[in-house]
Amino acid sequence: xxxxxxxxxxxxxxxxxxxxxxxxxxxxxxxxxxxxxxxxxxxxxxxxxxxxxxxxxxxxxxxxxxxxxxxxxxxxxxxxxxxxxxxxxxxxxxxxxxxxxxxxxxxxxxxxxxxxxxxxxxxxxxxxxxxxxxxxxxxxxxxxxxxxxxxxxxxxxxxx
Amino acid sequence: xxxxxxxxxxxxxxxxxxxxxxxxxxxxxxxxxxxxxxxxxxxxxxxxxxxxxxxxxxxxxxxxxxxxxxxxxxxxxxxxxxxxxxxxxxxxxxxxxxxxxxxxxxxxxxxxxxxxxxxxxxxxxxxxxxxxxxxxxxxxxxxxxxxxxxxx
Numbered sequence: 001x002x003x004x005x006x007x008x009x010x011x012x013x014x015x016x017x018x019x020x021x022x023x024x025x026x027x028x029x030x031x032x033x034x035x036x037x038x039x040x041x042x043x044x045x046x047x048x049x050x051x052x053x054x055x056x057x058x059x060x061x062x063x064x065x066x067x068x069x070x071x072x073x074x075x076x077x078x079x080x081x082x083x084x085x086x087x088x089x090x091x092x093x094x095x096x097x098x099x100x101x102x103x104x105x106x107x108x109x110x111x112x113x114x115x116x117x118x119x120x121x122x123x124x125x126x127x128x129x130x131x132x133x134x135x136x137x138x139x140x141x142x143x144x145x146x147x148x149x150x151x152x153x154x155x156x157x158x159x160x
Numbered sequence: 161x162x163x164x165x166x167x168x169x170x171x172x173x174x175x176x177x178x179x180x181x182x183x184x185x186x187x188x189x190x191x192x193x194x195x196x197x198x199x200x201x202x203x204x205x206x207x208x209x210x211x212x213x214x215x216x217x218x219x220x221x222x223x224x225x226x227x228x229x230x231x232x233x234x235x236x237x238x239x240x241x242x243x244x245x246x247x248x249x250x251x252x253x254x255x256x257x258x259x260x261x262x263x264x265x266x267x268x269x270x271x272x273x274x275x276x277x278x279x280x281x282x283x284x285x286x287x288x289x290x291x292x293x294x295x296x297x298x299x300x301x302x303x304x305x306x307x308x309x310x311x312x
Contacts, residue, residue, distance in 0.1 A: 109242035159238045
């Protein structure tokens, strides 16, 4: 009897130094800085919109914390290493870190800009993963894109 | 106290980016795109700011016009003007010195600045002596941020 031995079917042709990994690590850096900025805004926001913004920012940074773990573990699943170090995250992402108290509406505006940057890099992950037939990374990116788009809608609505 | 204009220097677009997509006078274009041209006072004020900023010659006049636009906007078009304020913070510097023999101390334009006299007073306060007195020879001037080298 002839036995066919086949290797397990991998779902992705992604290599550790691929465009997908690079895009995921940039997206990871964006998400980390955005989480830190959102956490800062949660702590320091003041004024008439305090309760609603304090609560909304809490939901956002918790969501980002979970997403960061998922993104980093996706990088590891692709046999690459996740980016680390707060300074590296800030440098790689290019998103300015919030470090001084600002007006409540300025926190919202600053976070909108950071979400726009993160969303843009999530789109790059989606496209790179699609080009590599890496559907799992693409699925992760699509989920994050939807969340950032929804969050942007909410934050922009607050400023109108 | 006198306010003087510095020599021409180019505005920076290479400094830490607040917005990776919109910078320089492009932020003013975004704001203009949101405005109703029939609102001539506001539209013309933003257009003038754009023209002055693109010329890169008179930082003090640019800052005054920026604050004028802020007054007219009165909180409208918040996000678009926030992008403008972030660009202005990176582009303009306030420089102060206690006397002509001292070096200029430079600081960035505050994101929340609303009045020129507040800007001048807060800058002068930084060169006050231990008794809180501001030297009569103190100077404040506005400047364009120096271009940072790109690449290595």
